[in-house]
Amino acid sequence: MPARQMSEQSLIGAFETPPQDAARAFRAALEALARPGTLHGIKGGQAPAPVSEAAASLLLTLCDPETPLCLMGAHDTREIRDWIAFQIGAPIVGPAKAMFALGTWDALQPVTVFPIGTAEYPDRSTTLIVEMEALSQDGAQLTGPGIETTASLSLPALEPFQMNAMLFPLGLDFYFTSGTQIAGLPRSTTVEAN
Amino acid sequence: MSDYNFAYLDEQTKRMIRRAILKGIAVPGYQVPFASREMPMPYGWGTGGVQVSAACLMPEDTLKVIDQGADDTTNAVSIRKFFEKTAEIAVTEKTREATVIQTRHRIPEEPLKEGQILVYQVPIPEPLRFLEPRETETRKMHALEEYGLMHVKLYEDIAKHGHIATSYAYPVKVEGHYVMDPSPIPKFDNPKMEMAAIQLFGAGREQRIYAVPPYTKVVSLDFEDHPFDPSKANHPCDLCGAEHTYLDEVIIDDDGGRMFVCSDTDYCAERQAMGHRGRLSPEAAE
Ligand SMILES: [Zn+2]
Numbered sequence: 001m002p003a004r005q006m007s008e009q010s011l012i013g014a015f016e017t018p019p020q021d022a023a024r025a026f027r028a029a030l031e032a033l034a035r036p037g038t039l040h041g042i043k044g045g046q047a048p049a050p051v052s053e054a055a056a057s058l059l060l061t062l063c064d065p066e067t068p069l070c071l072m073g074a075h076d077t078r079e080i081r082d083w084i085a086f087q088i089g090a091p092i093v094g095p096a097k098a099m100f101a102l103g104t105w106d107a108l109q110p111v112t113v114f115p116i117g118t119a120e121y122p123d124r125s126t127t128l129i130v131e132m133e134a135l136s137q138d139g140a141q142l143t144g145p146g147i148e149t150t151a152s153l154s155l156p157a158l159e160p161f162q163m164n165a166m167l168f169p170l171g172l173d174f175y176f177t178s179g180t181q182i183a184g185l186p187r188s189t190t191v192e193a194n
Numbered sequence: 195m196s197d198y199n200f201a202y203l204d205e206q207t208k209r210m211i212r213r214a215i216l217k218g219i220a221v222p223g224y225q226v227p228f229a230s231r232e233m234p235m236p237y238g239w240g241t242g243g244v245q246v247s248a249a250c251l252m253p254e255d256t257l258k259v260i261d262q263g264a265d266d267t268t269n270a271v272s273i274r275k276f277f278e279k280t281a282e283i284a285v286t287e288k289t290r291e292a293t294v295i296q297t298r299h300r301i302p303e304e305p306l307k308e309g310q311i312l313v314y315q316v317p318i319p320e321p322l323r324f325l326e327p328r329e330t331e332t333r334k335m336h337a338l339e340e341y342g343l344m345h346v347k348l349y350e351d352i353a354k355h356g357h358i359a360t361s362y363a364y365p366v367k368v369e370g371h372y373v374m375d376p377s378p379i380p381k382f383d384n385p386k387m388e389m390a391a392i393q394l395f396g397a398g399r400e401q402r403i404y405a406v407p408p409y410t411k412v413v414s415l416d417f418e419d420h421p422f423d424p425s426k427a428n429h430p431c432d433l434c435g436a437e438h439t440y441l442d443e444v445i446i447d448d449d450g451g452r453m454f455v456c457s458d459t460d461y462c463a464e465r466q467a468m469g470h471r472g473r474l475s476p477e478a479a480e
Contacts, residue, residue, distance in 0.1 A: 019200030019208075023252035026212045030250070034219050034392045034407045035308075062216075064209050119337035123217035123226050145222050145369055146407040148390070169371055173220045186220035188369065188407075 010082035013046030015060055025061040032175065033184035037142045037151025039135055043180040047087075048079035054177035055102060055129050062127075063100055065089040070098035070114075073107025075131065095126075102129045105156035112160075116170040125172055125187075130156065132178040144189040152194060153183055161191040201248040201281040207231055211249035211403070215394060218405030223368030224336070225319050225402040233398070235276070239269055240298055240315030242396030244276070246403060247296050247313045250394070251277060256284040258292035263300040263440070263457035270298075287460050299362075301383040303439050303461040306391035308408065314377045316397040319404065321365045321375040341373050344415065352420050364422075367413045368406060376412075382426045382440045387412040429454040432474040434465035 015021035021044040028042040045056030063069055069090040071080060084090055095101065095113040108128055117125035132154070139154040140161070153176075155161060164171045164187055171187030185191075201208070207229075214228040233241040251257065259274045261267040265287040273296060274285050286292050289302040296313040306312060322332045325343045335341070344365060351359045358364075364381035368374050376387060377395060387393065393406040406412060416422035430437045432453040439461065441454040453474050456462035471477060 018205060020253050022205065022208070023200065023250075024254075026208075027250065027252055030212075030215065030219065030311075030392065031309075033216055034405075062209060062213055064206055066206075066210070067213070120333040122221050122224060123214075125217075127216070145410040146219075148409045169221045169224060173216070186407075188220060188222060 006082050006086065007048070007079050009048045009079055010086040013048075013056060013083060014087050015044045015057075018060075021057075022061045025057045028182055029058060029061060029175070029184070032182045033146075033173065033186055035146045035151075036144070036185050036189045037137060037147060037153045037183070039137065039181050039183050041180050042177075042182045047083045048077065050074055050131065051080060051083075051102070052131055052177045053180045054182045055131055055175075057180075058129060058175060058177065058182065059084070059088055059090075059100070059102070063088050063090045065091070067099045068093040068097050070095050070101040070126075072101060072103030075103045075107065098126045100127050100129060102131070104131050111164070111172060114172055116164075116167055116172060119170070122169040122171075125170065127173045127175065129175045129177060132156065132176050135176055135178045135181050135183050139194060141192045141194045142185070142189050143192075145186070147189070153185065155185070155191065158191060158193055161185065161189075165190055198280040200253075201251045201277065202233075203231065203245065203248045207245075208249045211245055214403045215246065215249060215405060218394065218403050219392070219407050221372075222406050222410050223366075223372030223374040223404060225404045228401055228403050230398045230401040235272065237399045238317075240273065240296070240396075241398030242400075242403070243296050243298070243313050243315035243398075244273060244396070245398060246394050246396035247273075247277065247294060248281070250294055250311055250313070251281045251283055253281070253283065255281075255293045256286050256291055258286050258289060258295045258460075259297075260295065260300060260302070260458075260460075261298045263302075263442075264459045266459070288464075289458075289460055299378050299380075300440070300457060301379055301386045301389075303456070303458040305386075306389050308390045310391040312389075312391050312393045314379075314393065314395045316375070316377045316395045316402070317399075318363075319375055319395065319397040319400050319402040321363075321373050336372055339371060341367075341415075344373060345417075348415060349417065352417070357423070358416070358420060365415050367415060369411050373415070374404065374406075380426075380440055381414065381422075382424045384412070384414045384422070385424055427454055430472060431456045431462060431465075432472040434462045434470045434475075435472040436462070436465060436470070
């Protein structure tokens with residue numbers, strides 16, 4: 001059997017100066033999750049389409065061989081798997097074993113199949129990276145930790161996030177990525193229609 | 195180029211710590227386990243805080259390090275130098291100019307802003323440790339919000355002393371769920387924990403990271419008939435006259451003469467530079 005050729009794309013797209021770029025990307029991710037409803041720039045990572053620069057940068061910053069990753073829908077391609085194998089080394093798994101998951105909102109359904117942690121270890125849950133057409137500070141109304149009064153974010157749905165918040169301190173945490181922008185929604189956020 | 199990894203830790207270790215920090219943010223007050231690394235300093239020197247800072251720092255940052263409110267103790271100076279060398283970041287003593295502040299045992303007097311991160315060095319992260327030494331049990335207690343024992347302990351204080359005698363590491367309830375040890379800050383600082391900055395807590399020896407996002411509800415435990423009292427010494431600062439700051443008592447001569455000065459040295463110096471004077475200010479004493 002001939003050895004499968006790794007696509008050339010998998011060899012490119014890492015951070016140019018990994019420690020510094022990853023540090024900047026982490027701070028964007030930290031601010032995004034600590035202040036739901038705020039948008040932050042995150043860049044430097046380039047994965048095969050349709051992975052956004054923001055999602056690629058987040059994967060490079062947080063994922064490695066210790067973080068099982070679930071790819072869903074159009075984000076589960078051979079090119080993307082090769083890129084992850086070469087740049088990140090995260091094992092590709094199904095939803096039930098995922099620490100991270102990547103896909104569009106539709107492809108990630110139903111989100112209830114992802115681990116939400118346990119009462120004694122609520123951190124053993126999945127972080128979902130949801131690729132979006134665009135991000136904007138309107139739509140659902142958000143309240144909770146990280147938000148002084150209220151904030152708004154263009155969430156792709158309402159009810160699943162409301163159900164998720166009711167599981168607190170268990171639950172899923174979300175990143176929304178589009179182009180070079182990132183926003184976060186931790187399980188602690190209360191979501192209401194605006 | 196320096197011979198160090200950026201901010202000392204290797205990239206895989208930083209990723210592991212960063213993931214723990216984000217879980218901490220998502221579940222405010224919950225202690226996230228992490229695999230603490232050996233740092234080139236003893237445990238008492240805040241290796242947990244140092245690792246959290248190392249995972250957060252980016253080249254554009256300006257770092258401030260305080261120890262009991264002061265920027266110039268051996269501990270604070272060493273940590274500042276360590277990051278100057280390994281991360282080539284700027285450093286400052288001004289609270290306002292810092293983007294990352296690592297602290298041992300104080301919250302700065304000047305209110306922190308959005309965009310700032312306060313990193314606490316934590317010796318014992320588990321607020322229930324003295325009541326229940328078994329980790330398996332304290333985990334269950336947190337999961338079930340079984341905090342009765344903690345209230346009993348505080349109430350025993352009241353029975354014995356007429357008030358709650360705990361004045362440092364005074365336990366808080368975060369966002370209505372987890373009871374959390376705020377590290378050994380004076381209880382005077384507890385109300386400041388509802389702030390605009392991100393608060394991260396690192397315990398090196400105990401291998402725990404926890405967090406309080408901005409504007410999160412942080413309530414000091416108390417009783418209806420004994421409400422929480424963040425009391426301080428009933429004096430103004432003898433150098434800057436401030437009546438709203440946390441003070442250190444300093445012995446100034448062999449006859450037992452004492453003075454009270456702001457524990458936050460940057461804050462006190464700035465007030466003096468602005469012309470504020472206290473009882474023992476050089477000009478006032480003339
Ligand atoms: Zn003063």
